[in-house]
Amino acid sequence: MIKLAGIARGLNEEPVDGTKPFSAAEYEDMMDALVGDMEELQMMIIKSLESAAEATGDTTYEQSKNQAARYLDTAQKNIEFLKKMLKRKY
Numbered sequence: 001m002i003k004l005a006g007i008a009r010g011l012n013e014e015p016v017d018g019t020k021p022f023s024a025a026e027y028e029d030m031m032d033a034l035v036g037d038m039e040e041l042q043m044m045i046i047k048s049l050e051s052a053a054e055a056t057g058d059t060t061y062e063q064s065k066n067q068a069a070r071y072l073d074t075a076q077k078n079i080e081f082l083k084k085m086l087k088r089k090y
Contacts, residue, residue: 024086031083035076042072 045068053061 022090024083024090027086028083031079035079038072038076038079042069045072 046065049061049065049068053059053065
């Protein structure tokens with residue numbers, strides 16, 4: 001019983017090896033920046049595929065544009081869900 005109390009007390013202290021305890025707040029800014037970068041990447045891909053579609057008349061570019069947008073939107077949502085989960089738990 002005493003050993004467990006010591007472990008529980010130590011949860012809020014800095015670990016012995018000098019590393020910091022996990023903090024979701026440290027990663028929040030990075031995840032926000034990542035979502036912003038993904039939005040910029042999505043716009044670049046869409047513009048490029050639209051230009052290729054106009055130049056060639058090939059409909060597969062339009063399909064690829066839509067598919068890329070879906071993939072990147074899903075990735076952005078997953079990052080937002082991860083951020084929310086980390087905030088709730090930590």
